[in-house]
Amino acid sequence: MASQTEENYLKSLFNLANEKNEVNISELATQMQVSLPTVNSMVKTLQKNGWLIYEKYKPVIITPEGKKVAALVIRKHRLTEMFLVNKMGFGWEEVHEIAEQVEHIHAPKFFERMDEMMGFPTIDPHGSPIPDAQGRIQEIKYLNLSDCKAGQVVKLAALTNSSTEFLEFLNGRNLRLGTELSILSKEAYDQSILISYLNHSSETLSEKVSEKLLVKLLD
Amino acid sequence: MASQTEENYLKSLFNLANEKNEVNISELATQMQVSLPTVNSMVKTLQKNGWLIYEKYKPVIITPEGKKVAALVIRKHRLTEMFLVNKMGFGWEEVHEIAEQVEHIHAPKFFERMDEMMGFPTIDPHGSPIPDAQGRIQEIKYLNLSDCKAGQVVKLAALTNSSTEFLEFLNGRNLRLGTELSILSKEAYDQSILISYLNHSSETLSEKVSEKLLVKLLD
DNA sequence: ATATTTTGTTAGATCAGTCTAACAAAATTG
């Protein structure tokens, strides 16, 4: 069984992996906030457990087994976030830190029960998909708001970044998942986007913001 | 901040402490299921943190600070158990293992929210008191069923042992907290007790069982 | 294509938490 530390490395590996399932050791070190030698020794440990393939001076390759372990931890994380929001009244900006701890709990029934109580949700409070109990993730492809054009009407579906600061920024503008946005115009100079929604007749979103918003085209 | 391991030692210390707050190192070793040298080195660590007083060859003495840390972990454990039973539909025999993990989560709001959702319960699913947010425990003194006499009518209020096996034994006899028991007779030879309750016109409880049941005298 | 920078490795140390073996003090018992 993976230790909490190993689970965290696998999660990072999972998130950093490209199409070839490769991750550079230094990216992992940055992500995990540890030194390169620490990662070097940890990847050797992870390899012994069959969760990745390691060859000197090569990027590591996460194995299907490693991906499954990671996906199941991510499942627990996202179920927890959804439970905290839907059943315990937390705001979407408050749940990451708590879920980061709860995700390491070994108690299948606990998470099954959460899942059941929520009616088997498929996305978490930030629009990210919840892997199923087998560790499979249903990838949904959304549009980036920054790629949309004036005149389009879209619905806010997910975020590519869920930092507390960004979530609080969105809270301050009453932007939440499901909010329908009309794109009024797009500034050619800085790519900022003018939108209207709810009782906000016009709000400007910088590219820095719009590129973090994933949307679904309406009609 | 106490590590998970330290929290577990402090919990055991708290539970083993006598009126003088003293605990023998070997009792602690038995309770924690580790060797004596391990405890020996750990008590030195705990002393450095001010959670106990250690002198060679003397029982350790838990300090008020140590007791508070322990009580706050116990608070999280018991709130979690109650939440699992009352809000998530678990049986009282299923919650200990999960709470043993959840108790180490550092997220005050998470436990405050549980507390609030349950209306600030004062006891856990096994009748044990829940320490308050300052780590104070309101001790309630119950009678031991094994000390009761024929003719008395009592209400099951708490357990002195909450092992899964014992809880399953009680489940099998429909015995739960709040059940009113009439003591029909007591066998002088083996101290077994004959009781009636609900639709059970007569059940015998061995001393091994009755001494683990805490009751409140009715009238 | 050489020099420089970035990335990765090795060696060796540290800390937390654990162990066994050997021994010493305290408590118990005959």
Add this chain to the structure above:
DNA sequence: CAATTTTGTTAGACTGATCTAACAAAATAT
């Protein structure tokens, strides 16, 4: 009270997860 048992201590080792220092390979840039 002496012998035995129980309890506690010390020394030394191990594992997991981390670090720094020194170095080596690979990638990049002049």
